[in-house]
Amino acid sequence: MFNISPLLRKLLVLLLFLVLQAGAVVMLVNNSYFQQNAILNFIRARQISWWEKRSSWVAFTQLKEINQQLSLENNRLLNEISRLADLSTERNLQSEDFIALRDSFSYIPARVIRNSVNRQHNFLVIDKGIQDGLEQDMGVISSRGIVGVVSHVSDHYALVISLLNTQQHFTAELKKSGTFGTLRWDGVDYRRVFLSEIPQHIEISVGDTVVSSVFSLVFPPGIPLGYVKSGSLKRGTFLELEVELFEDFKSLHYVNVVSRYGAMEIRQLIENLQEENL
Amino acid sequence: MNDFLKYILRFVVIMAGQLLLFEGLNLGTFLYPMPYILFLLLFPCTYPAWLLMLWGFVFGVGLDMLSAGVMGLHTASFVMLGAMRNNLIKLIVVKGVFDDLSVPGFRSFGFARYTLFVLMSVFVHHLVYFNLESFSFFLFWQTFARLLSSLALNVFLVLLFKRTFFEQRR
Numbered sequence: 001m002f003n004i005s006p007l008l009r010k011l012l013v014l015l016l017f018l019v020l021q022a023g024a025v026v027m028l029v030n031n032s033y034f035q036q037n038a039i040l041n042f043i044r045a046r047q048i049s050w051w052e053k054r055s056s057w058v059a060f061t062q063l064k065e066i067n068q069q070l071s072l073e074n075n076r077l078l079n080e081i082s083r084l085a086d087l088s089t090e091r092n093l094q095s096e097d098f099i100a101l102r103d104s105f106s107y108i109p110a111r112v113i114r115n116s117v118n119r120q121h122n123f124l125v126i127d128k129g130i131q132d133g134l135e136q137d138m139g140v141i142s143s144r145g146i147v148g149v150v151s152h153v154s155d156h157y158a159l160v161i162s163l164l165n166t167q168q169h170f171t172a173e174l175k176k177s178g179t180f181g182t183l184r185w186d187g188v189d190y191r192r193v194f195l196s197e198i199p200q201h202i203e204i205s206v207g208d209t210v211v212s213s214v215f216s217l218v219f220p221p222g223i224p225l226g227y228v229k230s231g232s233l234k235r236g237t238f239l240e241l242e243v244e245l246f247e248d249f250k251s252l253h254y255v256n257v258v259s260r261y262g263a264m265e266i267r268q269l270i271e272n273l274q275e276e277n278l
Numbered sequence: 279m280n281d282f283l284k285y286i287l288r289f290v291v292i293m294a295g296q297l298l299l300f301e302g303l304n305l306g307t308f309l310y311p312m313p314y315i316l317f318l319l320l321f322p323c324t325y326p327a328w329l330l331m332l333w334g335f336v337f338g339v340g341l342d343m344l345s346a347g348v349m350g351l352h353t354a355s356f357v358m359l360g361a362m363r364n365n366l367i368k369l370i371v372v373k374g375v376f377d378d379l380s381v382p383g384f385r386s387f388g389f390a391r392y393t394l395f396v397l398m399s400v401f402v403h404h405l406v407y408f409n410l411e412s413f414s415f416f417l418f419w420q421t422f423a424r425l426l427s428s429l430a431l432n433v434f435l436v437l438l439f440k441r442t443f444f445e446q447r448r
Contacts, residue, residue: 013328020335020357027350114346117304120411121348
């Protein structure tokens with residue numbers, strides 16, 4: 001085609017290879033930038049209607065199971081209501097106390113329209129966005145445990161970093177002792193995560209429930225996530241527990257986004273503190 | 279020009295198959311079906327490597343954008359495959375003399391050689407893909423296990439689709 005020496009030609013091919021590969025790696029490293037990219041937003045906006053159709057069809061085929069889950073959750077909530085009603089008559093709560101109880105968390109129901117479990121970095125797309133009051137860094141839960149954290153929001157949709165993401169860590173605690181540790185996924189099994197940094201002296205038995213932590217900024221405390229399956233000592237200092245999740249991420253269709261009253265304020269407080277320490 | 283149109287058509291069909299069917303299959307972390315690898319293996323044996331890399335890049339970027347994953351993963355591994363493909367052909371087919379129209383396939387390579395060719399190509403692709411995805415050698419054995427299980431699945435799928443849709447019959 002062009003009249004150039006074979007050596008030069010080889011060098012040019014090598015150069016092209018390096019340029020293309022560098023382009024790919026730059027995309028990989030600047031991932032969050034590309035997720036805000038205008039072209040990508042344009043594509044997503046068109047894609048989402050397809051995802052929505054697809055997910056509604058898949059959800060339709062699993063209606064029976066979803067119904068069962070919902071009725072179980074209803075049952076649990078009814079029990080909770082009757083328990084709280086008992087408590088309130090017992091203690092004769094004043095109206096101010098109710099306000100104090102109420103102001104901490106509120107929930108926005110959403111439908112999952114895109115989900116994956118077979119990557120190392122899994123994401124979900126849900127059908128609620130800025131218009132519905134969603135913000136970045138809000139928690140996402142389902143009736144069977146925590147799901148993830150909102151990472152990007154558009155007007156009507158939001159991208160959620162799944163619990164099944166090797167780069168994302170969460171805080172969780174043991175229900176029995178209240179000891180908290182770091183919850184992370186090792187990228188293998190979508191039904192299993194690890195709770196690490198548990199001190200050695202804590203007594204643990206197989207089957208103990210793991211719940212979301214009081215210290216978490218994004219999740220309400222005490223949501224059951226899973227149970228302890230086994231444990232091992234890591235580096236001779238801390239226990240690492242294998243936790244079997246209650247949530248089945250493969251059949252996840254309906255979630256709740258947690259909006260915490262005052263989360264912004266707490267985050268600002270922490271940021272100020274960190275700035276002072278620097 | 280006729281060939282170019284054929285490649286574009288293939289591009290669209292394979293991309294659609296990957297996005298509409300195989301991206302939606304959640305088979306767990308150990309099995310990720312990626313039969314789109316076949317796209318680069320369908321070009322003629324004498325197709326220049328730099329064009330293969332460009333095709334790989336465009337296909338990879340398209341796939342990365344349209345599937346809601348991490349950007350750049352498919353791109354990096356597909357460009358690598360494009361760069362390596364012709365060398366793999368030279369490595370496997372010792373006789374090495376092909377006319378311009380000869381395409382890698384069961385007929386031109388023979389079943390065993392073609393299977394070996396697909397195996398090595400998918401291995402090159404997966405080596406880049408899974409190592410970049412976990413982005414560390416910390417969990418080496420786990421990444422390796424994921425690589426091998428997906429390799430087996432994808433070699434099977436690529437051979438199956440090649441046999442079913444892209445093998446010329448006489």
